[in-house]
Amino acid sequence: MIAITTILISACSLPTEHKVWKHESPEQFVVLSAVGYAPISAQQGQSDQHKTLQAMQASKLDAYRELSERVYGQEISAQSSVADMVLGQTQLQSSVSGVIRGARVKRSYALDDTYITELELDFAEIYQVIASQVTPRTEQIDSTIAF
Numbered sequence: 001m002i003a004i005t006t007i008l009i010s011a012c013s014l015p016t017e018h019k020v021w022k023h024e025s026p027e028q029f030v031v032l033s034a035v036g037y038a039p040i041s042a043q044q045g046q047s048d049q050h051k052t053l054q055a056m057q058a059s060k061l062d063a064y065r066e067l068s069e070r071v072y073g074q075e076i077s078a079q080s081s082v083a084d085m086v087l088g089q090t091q092l093q094s095s096v097s098g099v100i101r102g103a104r105v106k107r108s109y110a111l112d113d114t115y116i117t118e119l120e121l122d123f124a125e126i127y128q129v130i131a132s133q134v135t136p137r138t139e140q141i142d143s144t145i146a147f
Contacts, residue, residue: 025127025131026127029122029123029124029127030123031120031121031122031123031124032067032070032071032120032121032123033106033118033119033120033121034063034064034066034067034070034118034119034121035063035066035116035117035118035119036058036059036060036061036062036063036064036065036066036116036117036119037059037062037114037115037116038054038055038056038057038058038059038062038114038115039055039113039114039115040052040055040110040113040114040115041113043055043058052110052115055110055114055115056108056115056117058115059108059114059115059116059117060105060108060117060119062117063117063118063119064100064103064119065096066119067100067103067119067121068096068097068098068100069096071098071100071121072096072097072098073096074094074095074096075094075095075096075097076092076093076094077092077093077094077095078090078091078092078093079091100121101126102121102122102125102126102129103119103120103121104119104120104121104122105117105118105119106118106119106120
């Protein structure tokens with residue numbers, strides 16, 4: 001009786017299997033670019049220098065918006081009204097939402113009355129940052145047999 005109990009207990013605790021995944025970098029990384037524009041003279045400010053600074057900031061935000069659209073896509077909402085089979089008022093709205101990290105300003109300059117900012121998002125650099133911070137993912141599979 002004791003021998004049968006020992007065999008049953010030892011059969012219930014089989015060894016567990018342990019898997020480890022390693023990071024494999026892709027063969028190619030995408031580099032996204034975006035350009036933002038802002039009119040200088042339309043900015044609110046008491047001096048030309050202040051208007052230029054405002055346009056710099058506005059063009060940078062516009063470039064980030066464009067980059068967000070490329071990464072996350074754009075949500076489009078449209079409404080149209082029809083009365084007596086005649087198209088009436090049409091409204092179109094778009095929005096984008098997302099977080100962009102790691103983008104770099106490639107160039108920022110004024111051209112005539114427009115301030116222009118060029119951004120670049122290099123996924124190779126983002127991958128290196130993430131890979132250096134993340135430990136390899138492990139999974140433990142318990143293959144114990146229950147009776």
